[in-house]
Amino acid sequence: MSRSVRLVPTVTACALALVLTACGGTGGVPGTAGSAGVADPYFPKAGNGGYDVTHYALTLAYATDTHHLTGTAEITARATHNLSAFDLDLKGMKVDALAVDGKSASWTRSGQELAVHPRSTVRQGKTFRTTVRYSGTPETITDPDGSDEGWVRTADGALALGEPTGSMAWFPGNDHPSDKATYDITITVPKGLQAVSNGELSTERTTDAGRTTTYTWRTAHPMATYLATVAIGHYDITRTTTKNGLPVYVAVDPEEAAASRRVLAKIPEIMEWEEYNFGPYPFDSAGAIVDRRGDAGYALETQTRPFFPGAPDTATLVHELAHQWYGDSVTPKTWRDMWLNEGFATYAEWLWSEDHDGDTAQQTFDALYKGTYFDDQSDDEAIWAFPPARPTSAAHISDSPVYERGAMVLHKIRETVGDARFYDILQGWAAAHRYGNANTADFTAYVEKMAPGKDFTGIWKAWLYGNGKPARP
Known part of the structure; x- marks a missing residue:
């Protein structure tokens, strides 16, 4: 051995x-x-x-x-x-x-x-x-x-x-x-x-x-x-394939099987939607691991087979599968660049909602900005604790500014360039750094290259790197 x-x-x-x-x-x-x-x-x-x-x-x-x-x-x-x-x-x-x-x-x-x-x-x-x-x-x-x-x-x-x-x-x-x-x-x-x-x-x-x-x-x-x-x-093991033949291997703790069945059946649909929006799936298989609730305190985008502590909801499944493009295939150069993982995956949730009769990304952005998104006011205020590209310490690289405010940066880019060019940026970024590493400077340079003539100075200064709540024009 x-x-x-x-x-x-x-x-x-x-x-x-x-x-x-x-x-x-x-x-x-x-x-x-x-x-x-x-x-x-x-x-x-x-x-x-x-x-x-x-x-x-x-x-x-x-x-x-x-x-x-x-x-x-x-x-x-x-x-x-x-x-x-x-x-x-x-x-x-x-x-x-x-x-x-x-x-x-x-x-x-x-x-x-x-x-x-x-x-x-x-x-x-x-x-x-x-x-x-x-x-x-x-x-x-x-x-x-x-x-x-x-x-x-x-x-x-x-x-x-x-x-x-x-x-x-x-x-x-x-x-x-x-x-x-x-x-x-x-x-x-x-x-x-x-x-x-x-x-x-x-x-x-x-x-x-x-x-x-x-x-x-x-x-x-x-x-x-x-x-x-x-x-x-x-584990109860399920082997299926997507419409284009991609193997899907799902392992579920028997205690979570009934609660997970309906949401996990959406994996092929979510994969198809994400490929349409983000470009070709970068790996040779997909799937999920669902363990008992309480075995861990968080879901994680483990490559090809995200982990979930208990049955996930649809938004969480969309989020972790989106990481296969943003975080797993395109991986940050340092832990300072976590928003390139979490901001993208969070924005994927907004886009899924928008395309499936839920709130639009604009409505979600507005609720976050107005402080009406979360039930707890302290959660609304936490978004502005630090800029997404500059977490204050290692203890905060998974805090709300990295997720929600990171997604807000992407929405500001979308507002600036329009939908057609924005989706070109999403797909092009995933393709340009496929299987590699990238940092925030790489991303801002890529966006500017993809949208010549557009001025992103205000977005970078106020939303990506700026302290406090930006003024919204």
Whole structure:
């Protein structure tokens, strides 16, 4: 099941060097260590420098009775400079062995940083493979906003939820949205349980003389670490296709099946509507994971298979599926750019309502501006707490200004350019950065390029970056 590598009981002199200390490799090739963190404005320790990951191959086994996880991660990456050492993000968990290109390597640990010290310098441009064998009881991490993420235990299994930094609780990686990769995730669970993940199910087989079942999932398009998921438990599985043949794989906890049936049946209809408005669906499958209400405190746009804690309503389903374009395919460069995820997905809700005999986007905008949208006045006031492109701290990247005021920015653009050009912008933005990363400056430049002769200065200044409630002309 796992690749055998030799444990190294002692730490070499190179391993004792500080992470940023140069350390030459064999053959006289000089190198420096990759940075610990990529200087994200809200999560400076997230991610690592010196390499780009291209593929994760994760082999996991989880025992629900002891909550013990055993894993082997094979991480394929390309060095962006001569690397004497590099970091991976891994919180908790015991590292049992580590190798780089099949040769045992030493390592040191400090907090979430797993510093890897290969025997020789990894040359710039070289594709190399790091194999980490690890085990232990994975942690539930508390976000700065108080939400649970990481490895979350449920009544009959577990959930792996990664936004913004929870993935490091269950596999080592470059845990920042700026480094996307493809995935193969193989999970072995006790007989009678299912293991659901992203992408397409390539194999399902009985293992260990019938005592366990092993599932292998493949994600062929680049995915940020925070969008990777594993859901372990009892599920009712439904496999269907959309009109154009896209596979739809839905996993629902039996306790939520009846309440979920009607809304989940809308997935093909919603997908068709979103493709019409946002452009071709960017992935090879779609679907959903619905666990018991209370297993987690929020829905999440895990790639190809959004997660819901209990039966979602239609608006939430529209929102999380819209993220497949805005957030999953086009992913923010930093966590400061969250409004590019949430503002777009929130505006998708407004557009769905507009097209399905509900309030128009203009009516929703007006209600938010007038302070009559929410039942609680404090919620109406919270929209103006900070500008969507500048959350005040990591604890506020999922607050109302990022969602509702972010959507209001899009509506102001629509007012300025008209419907025809606005939908060109929605589709063109998704196409221009398909499978990549983008930030707010990329978006404003794209809008200006798509609407020459229009002046967006006031929108950017007052609605996107400005403090307080803008004056409305």
